[in-house]
Amino acid sequence: MKKPDKTRVIEYDHPGDADVLQSRVRPLPPPGPGEVTVEVMAAGISHIDAFIRSGTETDWADGFPRGSGSDFAGVVVASEDKRFSRGTDVVGHVRCGAHATYLTVPGAALVRKPAAVSWETAGGLYLAGVTALDTLDDLRIGEGDTVVISAAAGAVGSIEAQIARSRGATVIGTCGDRNFDYLRQLGIVPVKYGEGIADRIRAAAPKGITAFIDNYGQNGHELARELDVPDARYRSSADRRDRELALLRDDPESVAHGTRQLQTLVDLAEKHSFSLLISGFYPIGDVGLAYADLQKLHSRGKVVLGTHPVSTYRPLKARDVADARD
Structure with a gap:
């Protein structure tokens, strides 16, 4: 398999509602020392993402264009970190930019995904779980x-x-x-x-x-x-x-803390100490609809994006039926 040199990303150029999000193709840097390239399978969305994007979160000073999302899970396709060989299933975190088809990230931000933990759960685990x-x-x-x-x-x-x-x-x-x-x-x-x-x-x-x-x-x-x-x-x-903003810092100490806690969470999920209900699963191209779902404040558990959905058909949710009756 040829190593990918491009990735599709969700990003935005100025603050606003979900309609400012754009799907773009960007060059994908190869992994440097200690880095890993991951093909993303699932990525979570969070309220803090929306606060940052809208400008409500005033303590976020990153420039534009900005990537979206912090939680992801996927498969290693290239690696310069001996702990993660090609083909390894992983769960990870980034400050921003997880809403993408491929990511090149430090191996320090990754843990192995057990087979017993679903892609949807793993992809939405980091920020809410930690x-x-x-x-x-x-x-x-x-x-x-x-x-x-x-x-x-x-x-x-x-x-x-x-x-x-x-x-x-x-x-x-x-x-x-x-x-x-x-x-x-x-x-x-x-x-x-x-x-x-x-x-x-x-x-x-x-x-x-x-x-x-x-x-x-x-x-x-x-x-x-x-x-x-x-x-x-x-x-x-x-x-x-x-706490959420602290978990999005990208200094080495913060990344190490987040990864240690993510490993604990993955272990607990594998043991069924908790389950994460996925109440909405959207193709990454429907990221705007996913945020609209989240902003209703009615979702149980987590809303997650998928990069390789089997179908784009979206069944009617029970909560939508209940809302329509109110």
Whole structure:
């Protein structure tokens, strides 16, 4: 097989909505010392991608054109890193530019993908998963904890909830009615958002709450204090944003931390300590539709792009049917 010298990338020249994203063919640099060229099979999309692209995220000073996306999984097609030979399945991360057909990246940003972990899961694992794992580690969630996690059906929240439960914690997930059955299937106690939520949480956890993770971003701190959660054991949506931005840094220390945590996540996924529900899978050429799906804020789990979809047919989602009835 001839080594590829071009790649199709998704990038943009100025801030804006998803319609600023362009599909372009760019030269693909060959791998230098310690680098690997990967044929991308799947790549995740995240809310932070959209915030950066729209200009809402003001701490992002990279120039234009900018690539899109940070999570990917694929197959090594060329390597100057002895740890990853040609044909190796890998999971990886980049600061930006994961939405592409081929990537040349440092081997330091890669881990091996086990056969038991699907391409879709692997492609959407890094940012949501490492954010979740870092948060749980920071709060030292474990045996004896009772933790409340808001937006528990989303990608970050669902990974947090499942890993917390695997560590021995009791997990209460706040959500809308439509996600109750999904959370119950994961062993999570669902509690509905809205007025009176503190009383409903107390009823679900009569022995009290020891930690609170807010992925929703509305009055979380007030609710945590009402539930007598110490400030040291509360993490806000702003904390999550800071964690995600830190995980997108490309200095060696940050990359090494992200890769170590990614390896832990891949090991946990292989052991079925958590599962990542893929609620939307789009061809990379439909990246705008994928972001539109994500921005509805109704998706469970993760929305992922595929570079080699078997079919471009998109079945009607159950959540779309439910939305149409409302």
